[in-house]
Amino acid sequence: MGEIELDGELLGRYYELASVERRAEAIEAVGRGLERDGAPPDEAATRLRTLLERRIEAVRAGGDGEELRGFAWWFESGALGDDWSLARLRDLLEAGGRIHPDHVVAAHLAEIRGEHLQTAIELVELLIETGTSTWFVLGAREHISAIVADALAAGGAAEARARDVVGRLVARGHPDFAGLLPG
Numbered sequence: 001m002g003e004i005e006l007d008g009e010l011l012g013r014y015y016e017l018a019s020v021e022r023r024a025e026a027i028e029a030v031g032r033g034l035e036r037d038g039a040p041p042d043e044a045a046t047r048l049r050t051l052l053e054r055r056i057e058a059v060r061a062g063g064d065g066e067e068l069r070g071f072a073w074w075f076e077s078g079a080l081g082d083d084w085s086l087a088r089l090r091d092l093l094e095a096g097g098r099i100h101p102d103h104v105v106a107a108h109l110a111e112i113r114g115e116h117l118q119t120a121i122e123l124v125e126l127l128i129e130t131g132t133s134t135w136f137v138l139g140a141r142e143h144i145s146a147i148v149a150d151a152l153a154a155g156g157a158a159e160a161r162a163r164d165v166v167g168r169l170v171a172r173g174h175p176d177f178a179g180l181l182p183g
Contacts, residue, residue: 015058023067027055031073039079049080049088056091065097076104082112086119093126102127106140106147113147121151121161128168137174144169148180 005011015023030048039045052071059065071092075085089105099105105127113120124147127136137144144165151162162180169177 015055020064020066023055024069027052027068028070028073031070031075031077034077034079035073037079038077045080048074049084052088053091056088056095056097059092059097060095065092065095068092068097069100071097072099072101072105075099076108078108078112082116086116086123089123090119090126093123093130098130099127102136103139103143106136106143110143110146113150117147117150117154118158118161120147121158121165124148125161125165125168128165128172137169137172145177145180148177152180152182 018026034040034048040048052068052074055063055068059068071088074080075089078085089099092099106124109116109120109123124144148162148165151158151165153159166177166181
């Protein structure tokens with residue numbers, strides 16, 4: 001059995017005719033597979049990266065960002081590399097895409113914050129700002145707190161961003177985050 005060509009007519013027709021819901025289900029199914037099976041072979045990983053990058057471009061060009069909500073599972077799996085996944089999460093959110101479930105993204109950001117603290121705090125802020133879901137802060141409180149606390153302790157740009165995040169959270173009705181700020 002052959003592979004579907006990324007530039008082929010079949011995939012092009014799918015994205016032309018499939019509903020946003022069906023496209024979102026396809027992205028989610030791939031992410032769940034990555035979560036279950038781990039990193040794919042190099043050629044498959046390259047094809048998946050290319051597919052997602054093209055779909056982010058489609059959203060930038062006016063497509064419905066809901067189709068990429070399942071990227072949460074791609075991100076959480078870590079199967080395509082943290083550097084690539086962090087950059088694509090930023091691209092997706094800045095293009096107007098949304099992720100679901102957002103708490104798994106926060107959990108993975110908390111897991112990798114040691115090596116990617118500045119990016120993690122920036123993405124937490126972007127997740128809060130893009131309004132990924134109304135329950136995001138409540139569902140990811142523990143993970144957000146861990147990232148903010150480490151960023152505050154790191155000083156410099158990470159600390160400044162963390163202070164901004166705390167300010168935004170407090171202004172949005174989450175005053176308990178103010179307790180993370182030093183004295």
